[in-house]
Amino acid sequence: MRRWFVLALIFAGIVISYLDRGNLSLAVVPVMHEFGYSAAIMGTLLSCFFWTYALCQIPSGMFVDRYGLRRTYAGTFLIWSIASASVGFSRGFGGFLIARLVLGLAESVAPLASVSYIRRNFAPKEQGLPIAIYLAGQAVGPGLGALVGTHVMAALGWRGMFIVTGLGALVWLVPWLVTVPAEADFKKAATSESLPAGWARVFKVPVLWTLPAFVFLTSYYGYFVLTWVPAYLTLVHKFDTIEMGHVISAPLFAMAGAMTVFGAIADRLVRRTGKPCAVRLWFMCGGMLGAGSILFLLVIPNRRWVLPVLVVAMCSWGVGSSNYWSLAQFLSPVQLIGRSIGFLNTVAQAAGAAAPLVTGWLLGSSGRFTLALAVAGSFPLFAFLIMAVTGSARLEAFRLSLKSQFRAPAADAT
Numbered sequence: 001m002r003r004w005f006v007l008a009l010i011f012a013g014i015v016i017s018y019l020d021r022g023n024l025s026l027a028v029v030p031v032m033h034e035f036g037y038s039a040a041i042m043g044t045l046l047s048c049f050f051w052t053y054a055l056c057q058i059p060s061g062m063f064v065d066r067y068g069l070r071r072t073y074a075g076t077f078l079i080w081s082i083a084s085a086s087v088g089f090s091r092g093f094g095g096f097l098i099a100r101l102v103l104g105l106a107e108s109v110a111p112l113a114s115v116s117y118i119r120r121n122f123a124p125k126e127q128g129l130p131i132a133i134y135l136a137g138q139a140v141g142p143g144l145g146a147l148v149g150t151h152v153m154a155a156l157g158w159r160g161m162f163i164v165t166g167l168g169a170l171v172w173l174v175p176w177l178v179t180v181p182a183e184a185d186f187k188k189a190a191t192s193e194s195l196p197a198g199w200a201r202v203f204k205v206p207v208l209w210t211l212p213a214f215v216f217l218t219s220y221y222g223y224f225v226l227t228w229v230p231a232y233l234t235l236v237h238k239f240d241t242i243e244m245g246h247v248i249s250a251p252l253f254a255m256a257g258a259m260t261v262f263g264a265i266a267d268r269l270v271r272r273t274g275k276p277c278a279v280r281l282w283f284m285c286g287g288m289l290g291a292g293s294i295l296f297l298l299v300i301p302n303r304r305w306v307l308p309v310l311v312v313a314m315c316s317w318g319v320g321s322s323n324y325w326s327l328a329q330f331l332s333p334v335q336l337i338g339r340s341i342g343f344l345n346t347v348a349q350a351a352g353a354a355a356p357l358v359t360g361w362l363l364g365s366s367g368r369f370t371l372a373l374a375v376a377g378s379f380p381l382f383a384f385l386i387m388a389v390t391g392s393a394r395l396e397a398f399r400l401s402l403k404s405q406f407r408a409p410a411a412d413a414t
Contacts (some may be wrong), residue, residue: 002179003121007130009176010114011137013077016169017110018141019149020084021049021103023165024096025142026149026245027158028231035092039367043360045096046227047353053104054349058342060108064116070180073113074173080106085166088159111345132263135322136256139314142226143252150245207398210390211328212347214284217383218321219351221291224376225314227356232369237303251310255318262319266326277399278392280327285388287320291380297373317380331399 024031024046032042064072083102090096118130145165153161230248233239239247266283270276294313297306325341332340355376362372 002181006117006180007133009172009179010117011133012172013073013110014114014134014137015141015144016172017080017107018138019145019165020080020169021107022142022145022226023084023149023162024087024100025227025230026146026153027161029234030158038365039363040360041093043357045093045100046356046360048097049100049104050349050353051104052101053108054346054353056105056108057112057346057349061112061342064109064113069113069117070177070182072109074176076106076109077173077176078170081166081169085163088162088166115341131326132260132322135325136260139252139256139259139318143249143256146230146245146248146252150241154241207390207394210386212344213386214324214383215344215348216351217379218288218317218324219348220355221376221379222317222321223352223355224359224372228359228372232373233306235367236369237306239303247307247310250307251314254311255314258315259318259322263322266323275392276330277327277395280323280330281387281392281395283323284320284327285384287316287318287323288380288384290316291320292377295374295377298370320380331395
């Protein structure tokens with residue numbers, strides 16, 4: 001039972017992580033008005049979190065492996081909570097920049113520590129549900145932030161929102177330190193298998209590069225929604241703060257449910273058909289086609305259509321993205337699993353840095369979202385084309401080639 005309670009704390013930690021990183025998106029309009037920032041400056045502040053978050057993915061993974069999960073996660077959680085709260089005391093660009101850079105650095109530990117615990121404490125045949133719960137936290141976090149944060153902001157102002165949510169989250173540390181076992185209780189020795197000679201040849205295989213291309217395009221889309229769509233709702237459709245929070249949170253909560261339900265359906269189809277590459281690809285492609293429906297925001301007649309469009313688009317994106325990460329783990333040899341997922345997550349966070357920055361540039365002085373929305377909305381369609389052209393047969397051939405080269409049966413776990 002203890003491992004499931006720890007998993008619940010991991011879910012809560014990811015929820016808090018995404019809530020803290022998303023607070024600035026909710027405060028875009030009042031911050032721009034108070035400091036007179038342009039869209040480009042605001043895009044830089046939204047982007048800078050991902051600079052350190054992306055750069056620290058691999059170093060943070062090494063840090064977790066060396067010093068263990070319990071103390072590392074607790075220490076970085078304390079740092080990021082204080083960094084998030086400190087935004088509420090910022091007096092200018094420098095304060096925002098430093099706080100967001102520290103926030104990205106500290107939060108980089110959270111996903112790696114979470115996956116590390118799941119891999120070490122759940123057998124491959126039972127990892128589907130824990131992974132789905134972990135990923136659902138990435139949707140619930142910004143959804144809860146939009147729902148609760150906007151109410152706090154309406155009552156206490158944007159500064160109060162950062163201070164209350166940042167410092168209030170520190171209560172999480174108590175059950176974590178009390179419940180999570182000492183590192184020696186669950187730490188397992190790393191595999192002693194060495195990489196085969198000539199393993200770097202895999203980088204010359206074209207199929208390999210479809211995976212980072214897909215994750216960059218789809219992550220850009222996801223982070224565009226999380227960072228700039230709250231401002232879009234306020235500036236274009238004139239939602240007030242509370243209304244904006246409701247319109248943003250509903251699609252994210254729906255996405256968390258869709259990811260879990262369709263993840264279970266995909267797992268069942270994998271067991272029934274014995275074709276994990278094909279099944280995951282079907283869900284990835286279908287999800288990205290649905291995600292492209294966000295382009296309807298360019299032509300909707302009034303704001304009543306905003307919520308249903310976002311629900312369909314975000315649920316579809318969540319289903320496609322969750323199956324992508326399942327496929328990526330399935331394709332990776334056991335000797336490369338950490339480096340493979342770390343590399344792909346770095347690409348994803350690079351997209352997270354690009355999305356708010358590029359969007360700020362595209363908005364320019366006019367503040368019109370047409371071009372920015374068209375660019376972001378087209379990216380999942382390009383991702384669909386990339387994977388549809390690649391096809392499950394090429395993915396399966398690539399997997400078998402890696403399996404033969406690395407001789408790692410564990411990589412076949414579904």
